[in-house]
Amino acid sequence: MELDQLELNTTVEESEKTKPYYTALIGWSVQAIEAAAKMNRPFIVVGPPDFESYAEKHEIPFVGWDFNKINESSDHLYMQLKEMGAEVAVPLYEECVEWAGALNARFREDPRVFNRSLLLRDKGMMKRKAQISGIKVGVFEEARSKDDVERFLKRVNEALLKLDGDHLDPIHVKPLDKAGSVGHLAINTAEGIEQIQDTDFPLLMESHLDGQEFSCEAFVHKGKVRFLNITEYIRLGYSNFVPASPSLEEKRPLIERAVQQLVDAFEIEYGVIHPEYFLTPDGTLHFGEVAARVPGGHIFELIERAYGFSAYEAQILCSDPNTTEEELEQFFPDPYQYEAYAGCLMVHPNTDYVKDLEIPEELEHHSYFEKHDMFTPPQGKVAERVGFGNHYGTIFFYGKDSEEMTNLLKRYEKYDFYV
Secondary structure (H helix, E strand, C coil): CCHHHHHHHHHHHHHHHCCCCEEEEECCCHHHHHHHHHCCCCEEEEECHHHHHHHHHCCCCEEECCCCCCCHHHHHHHHHHHHHCEEEEEECCHHHHHHHHHHHHHHCCCCHHHHHHHHCCCHHHHHHHHHHCCCCCCCEEEECCHHHHHHHHHHHHHHCCCCCCCCCCCEEEEECCCCCCCCCEEECCHHHHHCCCHHHCCEEEEECCCCEEEEEEEEEECCEEEEEEEEEEEECCCEEEECCCHHHHCCHHHHHHHHHHHHHHCCCCEEEEEEEEEECCCCCEEEEEEECCCCCCCHHHHHHHHHCCCHHHHHHHHHCCCCCHHHHHHHCCCCCCCCCEEEEEECCCCCCEECCECCCHHHHCCCCEEEECCCCCCCEECCCCCCCCCCCCEEEEEECCHHHHHHHHHHHHCCCCEC
16 A cells, blocks of 8 residues: 555545534524524534524524424425534423434434333323332322313312311323423412313323422533533522522432433433422432423523523534543533522513503612613503413613522512513
């Protein structure tokens, strides 16, 4: 072999080894798109067809896809992405989790990846897997009808030794496959059962869990939690801050063990998970549920403000099996190293009809106030809130005292910004 041939062959091998591959962002998130672009990582967006014109205008590689439609042609998405050079799929919202699971199962040639993704979409399956794995959960069953709900409410309260005429403890019902709080009801009366929509069945029924509710955002790579954020809820769906206050953060070792136990039990290898827990006064953790996509409540933005790294970039890094240990070590900070707390209040009108937006001067002059994106809506009827979505804007705070942060969020939660 001549020297020039040897050099040519070496160049070809290096070229193949370093050939860039594409990350498929499953869903639509401007923040995720900006993060991938900032990382200089080739990417493709797989999103609802309605976003195609926007993508073309901004020269974003795009594949339109209806995530609610599953048929014999669904395999075409994998073949199209593979032909374009994609090797990693990152789910951005709830309805995309099993699609990303199906794609990654093909990319990695491991069908179990898809089965694991189903665990994170079916609340009943999720609870059963957690219970089998020794994770502490409440009493739960699945319901196909309102009669099932009535029987479960009765059995739970019988177990609590309730007598005729006693105020019943509530049960919680949630559609099996909907995101977050959509369709979530707390029920302790026959009238409450009648509020359930027929379209919410089948659903998960579970006993009420007492204690402080909070969430975690765990960035996982090769089955190990690489960074764990703890988000403190002031009022679920309305206000939260990052990191948690000292009283909750002191439970970090317990919470870290619980989250790693969850990762091991669910065999989660890559990406981000968003579990919710209840902490009782005696220090017992109860598992609520877990998602495997970008959390709500602006938590990714709060993580970046408090810790200084982009959680969207972190999700992309941790979703990629080829990310190196060195990259992860350089990217994530020490979870105990932060300068202040980042919080937000999601504002929804307290009235059915709005005329104007009023923001008090004392709020804008407070040292913790950073910004808001509230807007003066057209005069008219307020849209019904679905789950914890549809809020009319968010107020962002940043400050060094968790007690002051808590007080601010509680105070302005009751304020009538929309009149």
